[in-house]
Amino acid sequence: MPQLKVNGRRVDYAGDPDMPLLWFLREEQGLTGVKFGCGAALCGACTVHVDGAAVRSCVTPMASVEGASVTTIEGLSDGETLHPVQEAWLEEDVAQCGYCQAGQIMAVAAFLEKTPDPTDADIDDGLTNICRCGTYHRLRKGVHRAAALRAGRAS
Amino acid sequence: MNAPIISSRRDILRYAGAAGALIIAAPLASCARRAKLEQDAPPPALEWFEGEIGPFVVINADETIVIGSPNPEMGQGVDTSLPMLVAEELEVDFDKVRMVQMPLGLKTGDDGEITWKHVPQGSGGSTSIPENWEALRRAGALARTLLVAAAAERFGVPVAELTAANGVVTHEGTGRSASYGALAQEAAAIAPPAEAPALKPRSRFRIIGKPQKMKNARAIVTGRAVYGIDATLPGMLHAVMERCPYFDGTAISVDDSAARAVDGVVDVVKVRRPPLDGPYDVQAEGYAVVATSLWAAMKGRRALRIEWDHGPYADESSESFKRHCADLLSGAGRIARHDGDFDAAFAGAAETYEATYWEPYVSHAPLEPQNALADVRADAVTIIAPTQTPSSCNRMVAAALGRERLDVKVLPTRLGGGFGRRLSNDYAVEAALISQAVAKPVKLLWTREDDLQHDFYRPAGMHELKAAFNDAGELTGWTHRLASASKYYRREGLPEDEYWTSEFWDDDFPANMTPNYRLEYFSARSGAPRGSWRAPAHTANAFVVQSFLNEIAHRRGEDPLALRLRLLGEPREIPYKNHGGPVFNPGRLAACLKLAAEKGAYGEKTPPGRGRGIAGHFTFGGYCAQVVDVEVDGDGRLKTTRVVAAVDIGSVVNPNGVIAQLESGVNDGLSTALRLAIEIEGGRVTTSNFDTYPLMKIADAPPVIETHIIDNGDAPSGMGEMGIPPLAPALAHAIFEATGKRIRTLPIADQLRA
Numbered sequence: 001m002p003q004l005k006v007n008g009r010r011v012d013y014a015g016d017p018d019m020p021l022l023w024f025l026r027e028e029q030g031l032t033g034v035k036f037g038c039g040a041a042l043c044g045a046c047t048v049h050v051d052g053a054a055v056r057s058c059v060t061p062m063a064s065v066e067g068a069s070v071t072t073i074e075g076l077s078d079g080e081t082l083h084p085v086q087e088a089w090l091e092e093d094v095a096q097c098g099y100c101q102a103g104q105i106m107a108v109a110a111f112l113e114k115t116p117d118p119t120d121a122d123i124d125d126g127l128t129n130i131c132r133c134g135t136y137h138r139l140r141k142g143v144h145r146a147a148a149l150r151a152g153r154a155s
Numbered sequence: 156m157n158a159p160i161i162s163s164r165r166d167i168l169r170y171a172g173a174a175g176a177l178i179i180a181a182p183l184a185s186c187a188r189r190a191k192l193e194q195d196a197p198p199p200a201l202e203w204f205e206g207e208i209g210p211f212v213v214i215n216a217d218e219t220i221v222i223g224s225p226n227p228e229m230g231q232g233v234d235t236s237l238p239m240l241v242a243e244e245l246e247v248d249f250d251k252v253r254m255v256q257m258p259l260g261l262k263t264g265d266d267g268e269i270t271w272k273h274v275p276q277g278s279g280g281s282t283s284i285p286e287n288w289e290a291l292r293r294a295g296a297l298a299r300t301l302l303v304a305a306a307a308e309r310f311g312v313p314v315a316e317l318t319a320a321n322g323v324v325t326h327e328g329t330g331r332s333a334s335y336g337a338l339a340q341e342a343a344a345i346a347p348p349a350e351a352p353a354l355k356p357r358s359r360f361r362i363i364g365k366p367q368k369m370k371n372a373r374a375i376v377t378g379r380a381v382y383g384i385d386a387t388l389p390g391m392l393h394a395v396m397e398r399c400p401y402f403d404g405t406a407i408s409v410d411d412s413a414a415r416a417v418d419g420v421v422d423v424v425k426v427r428r429p430p431l432d433g434p435y436d437v438q439a440e441g442y443a444v445v446a447t448s449l450w451a452a453m454k455g456r457r458a459l460r461i462e463w464d465h466g467p468y469a470d471e472s473s474e475s476f477k478r479h480c481a482d483l484l485s486g487a488g489r490i491a492r493h494d495g496d497f498d499a500a501f502a503g504a505a506e507t508y509e510a511t512y513w514e515p516y517v518s519h520a521p522l523e524p525q526n527a528l529a530d531v532r533a534d535a536v537t538i539i540a541p542t543q544t545p546s547s548c549n550r551m552v553a554a555a556l557g558r559e560r561l562d563v564k565v566l567p568t569r570l571g572g573g574f575g576r577r578l579s580n581d582y583a584v585e586a587a588l589i590s591q592a593v594a595k596p597v598k599l600l601w602t603r604e605d606d607l608q609h610d611f612y613r614p615a616g617m618h619e620l621k622a623a624f625n626d627a628g629e630l631t632g633w634t635h636r637l638a639s640a641s642k643y644y645r646r647e648g649l650p651e652d653e654y655w656t657s658e659f660w661d662d663d664f665p666a667n668m669t670p671n672y673r674l675e676y677f678s679a680r681s682g683a684p685r686g687s688w689r690a691p692a693h694t695a696n697a698f699v700v701q702s703f704l705n706e707i708a709h710r711r712g713e714d715p716l717a718l719r720l721r722l723l724g725e726p727r728e729i730p731y732k733n734h735g736g737p738v739f740n741p742g743r744l745a746a747c748l749k750l751a752a753e754k755g756a757y758g759e760k761t762p763p764g765r766g767r768g769i770a771g772h773f774t775f776g777g778y779c780a781q782v783v784d785v786e787v788d789g790d791g792r793l794k795t796t797r798v799v800a801a802v803d804i805g806s807v808v809n810p811n812g813v814i815a816q817l818e819s820g821v822n823d824g825l826s827t828a829l830r831l832a833i834e835i836e837g838g839r840v841t842t843s844n845f846d847t848y849p850l851m852k853i854a855d856a857p858p859v860i861e862t863h864i865i866d867n868g869d870a871p872s873g874m875g876e877m878g879i880p881p882l883a884p885a886l887a888h889a890i891f892e893a894t895g896k897r898i899r900t901l902p903i904a905d906q907l908r909a
Contacts, residue, residue, distance in 0.1 A: 015450075023450050027448060027450070032378070032381075032384075033377070033379065034378070035384070035522075035571070036600075037522045037523075039602055039844075042846055043603075043845055043850075072378065074377070082376070089372070089375075089376045090376060093372060093811060093815070095369060095376065096230030096819055097229055097521075097522070098230065098375035099522045099571030102378045105376060123853060124854035127852075127853050130851075130852060131522075131822075132521060132574075132850060133230045133572060134819045134820075134822025134825075134851070135815075135819070136822055137818045137821075137856060137858075137860045139853060140853060140856075
């Protein structure tokens with residue numbers, strides 16, 4: 001039976017290989033922090049990490065993640081210790097309705113792995129998730145703060 | 156909103172007790188139970204309290220303090236700001252308070268009509284704070300009073316010798332004290348005082364007016380916040396639905412055999428179309444595929460074969476509608492207001508100005524697609540849904556099912572955005588009808604395409620403005636002629652003659668500031684469903700009125716801010732009969748304009764390719780002005796570099812929330828002005844997803860947004876909508892300053908190219 005890892009746990013999947021990962025995570029794994037926004041990889045609300053890379057799970061078929069390691073917002077923190085991006089989101093009080101924020105946080109976490117000290121231009125180029133409430137002003141501050149927190153933890 | 160306001164203060168503040176808990180305002184509290192809340196646990200949004208938890212205040216023996224938030228939270232921050240009102244009078248440390256979203260509370264009033272059980276519970280029109288400002292502080296004060304009375308009994312001392320602070324009642328004389336948790340059970344047994352306790356003066360506020368972060372932020376950043384889409388019930392089925400894409404169309408033929416053959420599909424349910432001559436309940440005829448899993452339902456939907464009749468608006472397109480509006484403007488419309496004699500003023504004017512503007516249909520597009528979970532049973536109906544108007548949801552579902560309203564329970568979840576879309580509860584009615592048909596709990600989920608193609612859009616319209624000035628430079632006449640498809644239609648008892656009342660608020664600036672003032676409305680025909688979009692007509696009208704002022708000022712050689720300030724004149728109260736009244740004080744708007752101008756360095760010269768613009772507007776009781784800075788490069792690429800705003804909404808409950816809403820309004824206004832329009836072709840919406848409805852991303856958001864708050868101690872208005880209306884006209888002004896191009900058509904799209 002095909003297997004994958006979700007938040008460090010091995011899980012089986014024997015269903016439709018065409019089903020998007022989004023629905024597997026939400027409907028079969030109960031990981032509802034992963035959100036449905038557009039179904040077409042346009043908004044990023046469904047962003048998760050597959051083998052460390054940010055992917056839009058709404059267009060990621062189950063067939064493509066066999067053997068992969070998937071991390072969702074529920075698996076981002078280290079136990080009760082929040083990930084620096086989550087911590088920065090609390091410090092900057094980024095969220096409004098909050099619906100996009102799990103996807104934003106996952107996208108930013110992966111972005112900072114590649115771009116640990118981003119400029120505003122890097123942020124403009126590298127972050128394309130939609131926030132309908134328009135929290136971009138605090139979100140940008142959150143990215144910079146997360147970068148600083150991350151650097152602080154590493155040192 | 157349909158339910159009348161509470162009938163008496165006594166109804167708000169009824170109390171009852173349950174073991175170990177003090178429960179305020181819970182007539183059914185005999186079955187109350189405590190909310191079990193651990194630190195950092197997600198809000199128990201999907202625990203069905205059903206009047207079991209006392210609205211507003213629960214104090215457990217273990218000292219946990221739970222405050223109910225009556226209004227749906229959609230990002231506007233009421234699940235923080237409303238509990239602040241209670242906590243202020245309750246005298247507790249706000250950091251120790253947990254928030255719970257309350258289910259809808261309705262009851263039969265003394266007159267036999269259905270009314271609110273506690274307080275109004277809708278989120279719309281920026282009303283949550285003004286409507287609860289007094290009631291929730293009184294709820295907190297009553298709870299505190301009962302706790303103090305319990306301590307007085309226990310200690311055998313007069314109430315007057317006790318003080319309550321930080322969740323503890325203390326008797327200074329003897330040094331005795333008792334915590335709220337220890338007193339809760341005794342307090343619950345004490346009859347409420349005949350007189351409502353007095354409220355603190357503003358000078359003694361400890362919580363109100365101090366910035367608070369969003370209460371449920373940790374649940375959000377850990378993915379544990381529960382939205383409607385996350386709701387479940389045991390035995391629940393999933394549904395998705397194919398709706399007629401053509402306005403008011405219907406199916407000619409339906410073949411659901413392939414859909415029914417999909418593994419997991421349980422049924423295909425027809426949802427009839429709404430009445431064509433009355434209020435919508437659902438929006439369109441549709442066929443719901445019901446399955447044991449969401450994916451099976453989605454596959455089943457793809458297998459449906461439906462041929463649709465194109466309906467009575469088959470010829471409508473974006474272009475045809477625009478031409479239709481232009482044609483209407485060439486005739487005579489409904490005079491909505493006429494002071495003096497505009498035509499005479501225009502004919503005799505020293506200077507006249509004219510401009511025509513166009514604004515498209517726009518969609519709410521909350522990021523959480525519409526959804527609802529319905530469980531229709533013989534004895535009760537349950538609706539769990541992201542709704543701004545749970546009472547309207549209750550009324551519509553009850554009507555559609557032919558049930559008593561008190562048999563329909565509604566639990567609003569956290570909303571993944573609202574923006575006015577979730578004032579309509581069509582998706583909840585659909586879910587209820589489907590659940591009724593299959594006799595099982597059903598969660599209905601819309602796709603993004605469903606959402607964009609079946610919205611209640613902000614009305615599109617063509618605006619023609621004219622102004623007259625005399626030799627002395629005084630504004631002697633102003634007319635605003637608007638051809639649009641009103642959002643007020645298919646309303647019981649509302650003739651077409653009155654459709655203008657949602658599209659003009661006839662006391663809006665510059666009404667009452669010129670002797671000859673005329674509003675003329677042309678009711679256009681369109682099949683596109685219309686509704687309330689964040690700050691409704693204010694967004695459309697502020698853009699044209701403020702843009703027109705900027706044009707006039709430029710052509711007169713007068714500074715646009717100076718023109719506004721002299722039109723607004725001295726601070727004074729002018730009657731304002733629309734929502735946000737009863738008065739409009741132009742001095743408060745002038746103060747916002749001046750403050751934004753000062754903080755935003757308005758009037759300083761900007762280098763070539765850069766521009767700075769200004770606009771201000773009065774929205775639902777709140778005043779807001781913005782200064783917008785832009786850069787436009789040689790290729791016409793626009794960058795909004797800074798927005799400086801000043802806002803006066805009277806007393807501020809949560810300054811952090813006010814700033815967040817201002818930032819949200821700025822970005823919503825900018826996103827909409829830049830690229831958003833709903834396109835119509837062949838009698839249907841062709842815009843389908845975020846590729847054709849490109850909501851703004853971070854790259855276009857201004858890196859700097861400054862908010863300056865004028866807190867003058869007046870009664871509060873809300874803040875959900877005031878931040879939007881000034882943005883588009885201030886932006887257009889800044890673009891003109893940078894490029895010399897006038898934006899008279901929205902969205903801006905590629906107008907700056909080449």
